[in-house]
Amino acid sequence: xxxxxxxxxxxxxxxxxxxxxxxxxxxxxxxxxxxxxxxxxxxxxxxxxxxxxxxxxxxxxxxxxxxxxxxxxxxxxxxxxxxxxxxxxxxxxxxxxxxxxxxxxxxxxxxxxxxxxxxxxxxxxxxxxxxxxxxxxxxxxxxxxxxxxxxxxxxxxxxxxxxxxxxxxxxxxxxxxxxxxxxxxxxxxxxxxxxxxxxxxxxxxxxxxxxxxxxxxxxxxxxxxxxxxxxxxxxxxxxxxxxxxxxxxxxxxxxxxxxxxxxxxxxxxxxxxxxxxxxxxxxxxxxxxxxxxxxxxxxxxxxxxxxxxxxxxxxxxxxxxxxxxxxxxxxxxxxxxxxxxxxxxxxxxxxxxxxxxxxxxxxxxxxxxxxxx
Amino acid sequence: xxxxxxxxxxxxxxxxxxxxxxxxxxxxxxxxxxxxxxxxxxxxxxxxxxxxxxxxxxxxxxxxxxxxxxxxxxxxxxxxxxxxxxxxxxxxxxxxxxxxxxxxxxxxxxxxxxxxxxxxxxxxxxxxxxxxxxxxxxxxxxxxxxxxxxxxxxxxxxxxxxxxxxxxxxxxxxxxxxxxxxxxxxxxxxxxxxxxxxxxxxxxxxxxxxxxxxxxxxxxxxxxxxxxxxxxxxxxxxxxxxxxxxxxxxxxxxxxxxxxxxxxxxxxxxxxxxxxxxxxxxxxxxxxxxxxxxxxxxxxxxxxxxxxxxxxxxxxxxxxxxxxxxxxxxxxxxxxxxxxxxxxxxxxxxxxxxxxxxxxxxxxxxxxxxxxxxxxxxxxxxxxxxxxxxxx
Numbered sequence: 001x002x003x004x005x006x007x008x009x010x011x012x013x014x015x016x017x018x019x020x021x022x023x024x025x026x027x028x029x030x031x032x033x034x035x036x037x038x039x040x041x042x043x044x045x046x047x048x049x050x051x052x053x054x055x056x057x058x059x060x061x062x063x064x065x066x067x068x069x070x071x072x073x074x075x076x077x078x079x080x081x082x083x084x085x086x087x088x089x090x091x092x093x094x095x096x097x098x099x100x101x102x103x104x105x106x107x108x109x110x111x112x113x114x115x116x117x118x119x120x121x122x123x124x125x126x127x128x129x130x131x132x133x134x135x136x137x138x139x140x141x142x143x144x145x146x147x148x149x150x151x152x153x154x155x156x157x158x159x160x161x162x163x164x165x166x167x168x169x170x171x172x173x174x175x176x177x178x179x180x181x182x183x184x185x186x187x188x189x190x191x192x193x194x195x196x197x198x199x200x201x202x203x204x205x206x207x208x209x210x211x212x213x214x215x216x217x218x219x220x221x222x223x224x225x226x227x228x229x230x231x232x233x234x235x236x237x238x239x240x241x242x243x244x245x246x247x248x249x250x251x252x253x254x255x256x257x258x259x260x261x262x263x264x265x266x267x268x269x270x271x272x273x274x275x276x277x278x279x280x281x282x283x284x285x286x287x288x289x290x291x292x293x294x295x296x297x298x299x300x301x302x303x304x305x306x307x308x309x310x311x312x313x314x315x316x317x318x319x320x321x322x323x324x325x326x327x328x329x330x331x332x333x334x335x336x337x338x339x340x341x342x343x344x345x346x347x348x349x350x351x352x353x354x355x356x357x358x359x360x361x362x363x364x365x366x367x368x369x370x371x372x373x
Numbered sequence: 374x375x376x377x378x379x380x381x382x383x384x385x386x387x388x389x390x391x392x393x394x395x396x397x398x399x400x401x402x403x404x405x406x407x408x409x410x411x412x413x414x415x416x417x418x419x420x421x422x423x424x425x426x427x428x429x430x431x432x433x434x435x436x437x438x439x440x441x442x443x444x445x446x447x448x449x450x451x452x453x454x455x456x457x458x459x460x461x462x463x464x465x466x467x468x469x470x471x472x473x474x475x476x477x478x479x480x481x482x483x484x485x486x487x488x489x490x491x492x493x494x495x496x497x498x499x500x501x502x503x504x505x506x507x508x509x510x511x512x513x514x515x516x517x518x519x520x521x522x523x524x525x526x527x528x529x530x531x532x533x534x535x536x537x538x539x540x541x542x543x544x545x546x547x548x549x550x551x552x553x554x555x556x557x558x559x560x561x562x563x564x565x566x567x568x569x570x571x572x573x574x575x576x577x578x579x580x581x582x583x584x585x586x587x588x589x590x591x592x593x594x595x596x597x598x599x600x601x602x603x604x605x606x607x608x609x610x611x612x613x614x615x616x617x618x619x620x621x622x623x624x625x626x627x628x629x630x631x632x633x634x635x636x637x638x639x640x641x642x643x644x645x646x647x648x649x650x651x652x653x654x655x656x657x658x659x660x661x662x663x664x665x666x667x668x669x670x671x672x673x674x675x676x677x678x679x680x681x682x683x684x685x686x687x688x689x690x691x692x693x694x695x696x697x698x699x700x701x702x703x704x705x706x707x708x709x710x711x712x713x714x715x716x717x718x719x720x721x722x723x724x725x726x727x728x729x730x731x732x733x734x735x736x737x738x739x740x741x742x743x744x745x746x747x748x749x750x751x752x753x754x755x756x757x758x759x760x761x762x763x764x765x
Contacts, residue, residue, distance in 0.1 A: 010520025105418035248425035
């Protein structure tokens with residue numbers, strides 16, 4: 001039986017629209033204008049479906065011989081045409097927008113997001129190891145240059161003490177990397193940090209606050225442990241990787257990426273806390289290998305804690321409840337003190353990190369300063 | 374101006390010019406919001422699963438649906454672009470951008486403190502206008518009506534030169550010459566466009582917009598003074614409040630001159646404060662609304678003076694309608710935290726269609742398909758820079 005219906009036809013050569021009659025024969029689609037000014041046969045095998053109908057939009061067909069020509073078929077007639085056309089008339093993949101499918105896609109995306117959040121960091125950590133040393137070195141230089149505005153402390157004897165301490169600790173490191181330690185003049189900052197490329201910075205506040213060379217050695221060992229474990233590069237790659245992945249997933253849809261960023265920050269904080277605890281642990285190992293009393297870091301933290309408590313109305317409690325530490329980049333000092341091994345008092349097994357004269361020189365390292373380059 | 378007034382005005386213009394066009398047709402946009410949401414959701418989920426690679430195909434699908442929903446004289450428009458084109462266009466643009474940034478980055482690494490590496494970035498000012506123009510070229514070349522495609526010719530570099538030069542003039546003239554810039558940039562685009570082998574023409578002129586521009590410009594200056602007055606009012610009435618931004622010397626003087634006891638009744642103090650805050654905040658609301666008056670005039674000048682193949686265009690946009698649209702969009706965005714984005718897109722597209730009329734039906738048998746190659750460059754630069762501008 002021959003079925004026929006009306007459709008719209010454009011020849012692709014002129015802008016003249018035509019109302020045509022389409023007849024479905026056994027081998028081809030027969031197109032003819034009512035005034036007989038047009039007659040074309042489109043073999044089913046030559047027809048390409050440009051779009052299936054999405055009411056009220058019609059189906060759009062073209063033919064291989066004349067890719068500019070168009071036949072628009074209203075949704076109501078589509079079914080009978082579709083059954084005649086070969087499977088390869090459709091584009092290779094057409095994703096359905098049925099609600100049922102959309103629900104499945106939604107479930108799968110939640111799965112992908114969870115997978116990325118929980119396992120993505122492993123991939124990124126792996127990626128951080130593949131970065132060549134020379135690139136890491138450059139990144140470190142840039143980081144140091146952009147972070148440091150205060151002058152560096154360069155009193156020669158103090159520098160010698162610092163180098164000696166760093167060399168002792170480096171003996172225990174498995175990673176082959178040149179460690180470059182600097183003291184930066186800033187008595188108010190009780191901090192130290194490590195960057196990619198083996199750069200290590202201690203602020204003079206640490207030297208001022210510390211009571212012995214062993215405490216400074218503890219801080220130094222902790223930062224060197226970060227370098228040993230490649231933490232600076234890992235955290236850089238993680239931060240970049242996480243934000244990049246989420247932006248890609250969001251495909252520039254701003255709200256979604258904002259929400260995603262928020263979720264990402266929580267994960268990042270968690271990694272950093274893990275890294276800190278790991279660095280405490282590895283730092284102690286470095287101290288033991290250098291035959292330095294590993295309780296230095298613990299003593300230094302206890303001093304920090306006491307200073308906190310003193311600021312907080314002379315209360316013996318730490319300044320912040322422990323629970324808050326879950327929302328901060330650094331674990332709470334009390335948590336870290338508890339995790340650090342108790343100081344071994346077997347003095348014969350350990351040497352002092354520096355002798356009295358060297359320690360005095362280190363404390364005085366800021367007697368001579370150099371402007372940042 | 375109300376819509377009727379606009380139509381009456383346009384009709385009197387036609388009567389004067391002696392051209393009476395036979396029929397006026399409305400542009401039809403008949404998409405279904407549910408379908409738009411379905412495509413939007415599909416794209417969202419697929420982007421997550423493919424780390425965004427699907428977005429080129431997703432964007433194409435959405436465009437196909439939206440463009441196909443527009444029709445004129447009973448014939449639908451068609452978008453013939455493909456995801457593959459967008460994908461490769463993106464890759465190409467990333468390469469181009471890397472080529473532009475690489476010398477800058479290498480120079481910065483070698484001389485981190487020096488300023489001269491920034492010289493390498495001069496080429497960057499060309500990137501945006503070139504991206505805008507080539508994106509428009511791509512989109513027009515993938516737009517068909519009655520089986521005939523549109524086209525944009527002309528070099529993107531010429532457009533970029535015009536764009537940068539007008540930008541410089543706008544800055545030097547403190548924005549006074551803005552209408553001329555707006556019209557010149559638009560003219561460049563329209564006069565390089567064609568439908569099939571028939572070019573578009575444009576008779577608009579920047580000077581037609583100067584009155585409304587200068588009026589809104591004057592209002593803007595008034596609003597600025599209003600804001601300064603508000604700030605002054607706060608500074609004088611509440612000198613003892615610690616404004617961290619106030620220079621120390623001034624606030625110290627003000628404190629000295631403060632009466633020993635606060636003799637102002639509480640109510641008056643409150644009302645002064647409310648007046649001052651209103652003076653400061655109101656301009657932020659009023660300025661965009663006032664500028665929409667200019668925007669309306671600009672749309673009329675651009676649309677009403679463009680022609681192609683015996684077709685004239687007419688915009689029935691009014692300032693009030695634009696205000697309603699923009700305010701509505703603003704509240705929907707805030708209220709739905711982004712989930713309303715497809716709905717806003719629908720509102721904008723319907724607004725465009727509802728305020729666009731076509732005069733005359735082209736003699737279609739004379740319009741022929743252009744036979745040259747479609748431009749291969751997709752809108753990669755536009756995509757990479759995340760420019761979200763009205764292209765036409």
